[in-house]
Amino acid sequence: MSQDSVNSFGAKDTLKVGDQSYEVYRVDAVEGSATLPYSLKVLLENLLRTEDGANITAEQIKALGGWDENADPDIEIQFTPARVIMQDFTGVPCIVDLATMREAVKDLGGQPDKVNPLSPAELVIDHSVQIDVFGRRDAFERNVDFEYQRNGERYQFLRWGQGAFADFKVVPPGTGIVHQVNIEHLARVVMSREVGGVQQAYPDTCVGTDSHTTMENGLGVLGWGVGGIEAEAAMLGQPVSMLIPRVVGFKLSGEIPAGVTATDVVLTVTEMLRKHGVVGKFVEFHGEGVASIPLANRATIGNMSPEFGSTCAIFPIDDVTLDYLRLTGRSDKQVELVEAYAKEQGMWHDPSRELRFSEQLELDLSTVVPSIAGPKRPQDRILLSDAKESFRKVLPDYAADPEVDVIGRDNGSFPASDPSAPDSDPAAGIKAPAKTGDGSDRPHKVVTVKRDDTTFDIDHGIVSIASITSCTNTSNPSVMLAAGLLAKKASEKGLKVKPWVKTSMAPGSKVVTEYYEKAGLWPALEDLGYHLVGYGCTTCIGNSGPLPDDISAAVNDNDLAVTSVLSGNRNFEGRINPDVKMNYLASPPLVVAYALAGTMDFDFESEALGQDKDGNDVYLKDIWPSADEVQSTIDSSIDREMFTAQYADVFAGDERWTSLDTPEGNTFAWDDQSTYVRKPPYFEGMTMELTPVEDISGARVLAKLGDSVTTDHISPAGAIKVDSPAGKYLAEHGVDRKDFNSYGSRRGNHEVMIRGTFANIRLRNQLLDGVEGGFTRNFLDGGEQTTIFEASEAYQQAGIPLVVLAGKEYGSGSSRDWAAKGTRLLGVKAVIAESYERIHRSNLIGMGVLPLQYPEGQNAESLGLDGTETFEITGVTELNEGKTPKTLHVAATKADGSTVEFDAVLRIDTPGERDYYLNDGILQYVLRSLVRA
Known part of the structure; x- marks a missing residue:
């Protein structure tokens, strides 16, 4: 991770801790920094250290120092995470894509082994164990055996990646859950890395391919969940484009009463913040009550950030943080660095310090009750x-059935x-x-x-x-x-x-x-x-x-x-x-x-x-x-x-892991017969030149959805049913029903995942009455009911683009790359919703899908849209000219020839997002950048 800061604020300095000197970038070099919330100080340091005069500018740094806490976010900055963390469900497609990029770089005239994580990337295999056996002594061993039987191909691929890619480590199965392993071992709190021949210290910031990455916020580590596609870009040195957020100050007072658990506290906080409205905002805890919150409770609260909708939910560093680092086996040298750095940079929690916050909430912990x-x-x-x-x-x-088979008691x-x-x-x-x-x-x-x-x-x-x-x-x-x-x-x-x-x-x-x-x-x-x-x-x-x-x-x-x-x-x-x-x-x-x-x-x-x-x-x-x-x-x-012993050799794995037959080489030997790991089609036919984006014409509605449709409704998850499109695909490829496994385990196979997108058993597509599951109407076939996948196939063969209509909070839930990847591969060109969850909107753009929003106060019902219309979306071509129009014109034509017209808000929020869309996706953008470099 090369850091060559322009240093236009003269922030570069030296911090001595014990016998070691570190290069640091002082946030107090920027006017206004003293009263910034902790989380924004971390972002400010990030900009100072990565200032290059082009993507990260002095203007961005000044804007962050002079942050107007009362303003709506409108200033774009480029945040460069220190590291990336993944779990295996979302991590496998990341490594599949990196392996595919190596081949694509070669096809475009570049060197494949140049495709490596530029920031530390760690993957914890924790999402693949299933509770087949329970209530008996040998449950663990038998479940792990089943796990390896089901996932051997994926695990071989990940072991290949661990050997092929530099700065990529894998925590093998049967070790722990990614976020818990992160806070107990992987999180640094303050990073120390050699850069340009000198030892540099800077805040640990980490994005992850799971929305509950925010658990690390309890340790004072700024980070959040991103889609797998954003994580890949971050691994490859691309900053995360974001707007300086509003920060909600959450003041804590009092102490948790007897009989009340951390879970009760977090459910209370979740309810309060969801009711207040914190989507897209940072939440930062402060006040006298912070000191009484054990680190584990802070991590529990941070973990639930996606449930109340904030980008992060962070606690500043204090003595409680240091005690936890010592308990969990971090070295004395690391603990000393964390303390010295936080105090030097004004990042140490001081309840008496007045900080600027956009909004304020307060909770007296003594009022919390079991919930x-x-x-x-x-x-x-x-x-x-x-x-x-x-x-x-x-x-x-x-x-x-409201009847009963027995008299009530x-x-x-x-x-x-x-x-x-x-x-x-x-x-x-x-x-x-x-x-x-x-x-x-x-x-x-x-x-x-x-x-x-x-x-x-x-x-x-x-x-x-x-x-x-x-x-x-x-x-x-x-x-x-x-x-x-x-x-x-x-x-x-x-x-x-x-x-x-x-x-x-x-x-x-x-x-x-x-x-x-x-x-x-x-x-x-x-x-x-x-x-x-x-x-x-x-x-x-x-x-x-x-x-x-x-x-x-x-x-x-x-x-x-x-x-x-x-x-x-x-x-x-x-x-x-x-x-x-x-x-x-x-x-x-x-x-x-x-x-x-x-x-x-x-x-x-x-x-x-x-x-x-x-x-x-x-x-x-x-x-x-x-x-x-x-x-x-x-x-x-x-x-x-306990911690030092359990984490002493955390990347080694047991005999099952070490005995896997693993391929070698800097490009992966794809197996055409594999139903787990397949080369995706994202780069097929790609050239170094951009193909101009076009207006959308003659589009039909694939699904019309209501409010609070989550990525759990969109993204393939759970067991694969035998009569589903994915089940039929596996059967056609010789897979026995008992070996279908779950969608999560097959995330490295786009053919399975496309067939499971929008297939949740509880999805309610309003194009159909009283039907739940992955079904829609095919208007090429008189509006007959069929599966989402089969309708998509028919529309794509006919060259007809698709749109999805949705309500409020579209895409809330886990940050899942396949909710966006599957949408794209089904042929969806645009989504029109009342509002979006932050990560899913970003991921749609990352896959070349336009996120549009109904005009304020309007929705499909108020506009009279029932999903049977044909859609035209115009104004898209303005993006080719370097502009980002605020709205695009939508005309929906009904069967009787009447038209509903409105101007939809274009939710491409930053110039960086516009670049991704123009490149047909974030991976294509990164790939072209790598080849040019």
């Missing part, structure tokens, strides 16, 4: 005390085999109105399940999955040990998890396993079915694995609305498991509690979880560990040596 969120969005917080009532209120939206909970429900009689086939004895309405549909020599009854609302998973909480010892202690107390009292609950424990790093071992908590967790199933991002991304066959059959045969409870950050519809309609986020100890309750239709205050060995009722309060218990367990079971 969960659901059933389909992380910002929909529910007080735990209101959870049963809330569940009953929304259940009719998910339960298709006085307490309104169900399993008929439970002694607390004496008046149930499923065998009698009694039908009764959907009304419980306590006067609350809720649908019931009781189904008897026979397993081995026992039977039990399940109903709408059972907890079918109770999973401790996701870096959001598994990185946090306070909630993880609380879960273990609660399990121990429950086990001692003889409580058992209900037989229909699929339990799983998927920690974010091996350190968790070690401190559970040291605290003596594994036996109790395993007694309740919480055996180790893997180190990876499992349930939270849909790798929950299948429900037990008998439960799955009962759920599907009777259309039961069942629930999952997980300690993750995402609970969107259709994400967790195809059998599960309602998903709730909760702290790890509450996950265990819900596994014991067995149903969401439960009030922890008034209902017993079961009986102890003496027949006494046991309530949640009886087994909830105190704050003192949790803290003393942390103090006695976690130490620095």
Whole structure:
């Protein structure tokens, strides 16, 4: 990463720490810097160090120093991240594209081995483990074996990349979750690197191919999730083009009360910030209360940034940061550098310092109460005390049959085999109105399940999955040990998890396993079915694995609305498991509690979880560990040596990894028979000269979508169904159904991914009435219903461009490159939406798709668009002349010849984005730049 700053502000200086001298760029050389928020000081240093007089100019630096906190963002800057981090789902296509670029560079007359990451790039394989086996001692080993069987081709490819590309490292499978490995080991907080023969120190800034990269914000590391295509560009030395953002100051006061977890705090913060509106803004925490927030809690809050929509959610550096760095095994030299650098640059948190913020919020931590969120969005917080009532209120939206197969009980909970429900009689086939004895309405549909020599009854609302998973909480010892202690107390009292609950424990790093071992908590967790199933991002991304066959059959045969409870950050519809309609986020100890309750239709205050060995009722309060218990367990079971031992050889891998048969050479030997890794078509026919962009004419609508359509609805994810276009493709290529694997594991094969784009089972395409899934109408065939992919094929063969119509917050959710890549490869030339999520809008441009926005206050309905129209979009050609018009003219012609016309806002927000669009995408732009260089 060459840094040759023009240094027009005279900011270059020397910082001595111990015996080492570092070259630094002082932010106080710029007028106005003293009162900038921490996050903008980091950006300011970035500009000072990378100032080249062309892309990064003195004017940008002055504008940042003189930032007007009250203004709307309109000043473009170029931010150069210090490093890039990836997970394997999004990282594989990144490395596939880099491998393809090596060949394309060769075809254009360049040298292929010049295509390398110019900034450190690290990939953690954590998204591929699936919970096939659970509730038994060998679950971890068997799941890892399955993982290698399914993903051997991908892992061979990544091992090739690790050897072929300079400055690229891979953390092998079975090690941990990317964001947890990042904060526990990979994050530097302050970078130290030799540049031009001198040692340079500068803030650690890091973009990642997963939206929860923001977890590092808890350490004071500025970074966020970008699309895989942006990450590739950053790896290749391209700055991230951005507007100087508004910064929301979030003042913290008070302390977290006993009985309240970090999860409760983060769900409260998420609700507050989503309600306030922080999309596209930085959020920065400050105030006296910051010092009382443990680093793990800060990381949990940072992790949830995508859920409230901000670009980042950052905590400045302070003593808490240093203590965490020491605990997790960072060297004394590194800790000293972090402290000295932060204090020298005015980046050390000082609650008394008055900083400029665009907007202000405040939370008194003492007011936070236990909470969960659901059933389909992380910002929909529910007080735990209101959870049963809330569940009953929304259940009719998910339960298709309002009739019941059993009389309601006085307490309104169900399993008929439970002694607390004496008046149930499923065998009698009694039908009764959907009304419980306590006067609350809720649908019931009781189904008897026979397993081995026992039977039990399940109903709408059972907890079918109770999973401790996701870096959001598994990185946090306070909630993880609380879960273990609660399990121990429950086990001692003889409580058992209900037989229909699929339990799983998927920690974010091996350190968790070690401190559970040291605290003596594994036996109790395993007694309740919480055996180790893997180190990876499992349930939270849909790798929950299948429900037990008998439960799955009962759920599907009777259309039961069942629930999952997980300690993750995402609970969107259709994400967790195809059998599960309602998903709730909760702290790890509450996950265990819900596994014991067995149903969401439960009030922890008034209902017993079961009986102890003496027949006494046991309530949640009886087994909830105190704050003192949790803290003393942390103090006695976690130490620095755990981290240093577990991360000593983190890139080496086990015997499975080292024994992979890996190809060699500086270009990849593509296998034409591979259904996992295929050479993508992005550079086919590409020349060094630009092809002028054109207006869009005769376009048809591929999909008309409503509000809050997420990248989970757009991007291929989860299991591949046998009757889907992707399933048919795999079958045609000789892949057995049992080996289909998931979309995530096949992200390196564009043919599979195109067929899974817009194919989520919960997608509602308004071109069709009452139909969910990846379907549309083909207007070349009289408007007949067909799959999105088959319609796209027909339109592309006929040379007809496509558009997508959408509502508010289009593309919210994870930063997924395939949501944009798939859109492009389906032949979509433009998206017209009411508003966009930041990353997805950027990714669309990066793939050469125009993001347009309806005029303020307008949408498809108000304009009378039903999606049957033919679209003309004019004014695009102005981009060829170096202009970026504010609006493009849209004319939509209906079947009767009438026309709807409007001026759509062109959401190409920066000159850099215009360059990417003119090059037909960011990769083409980078490739041409590399060849010219």
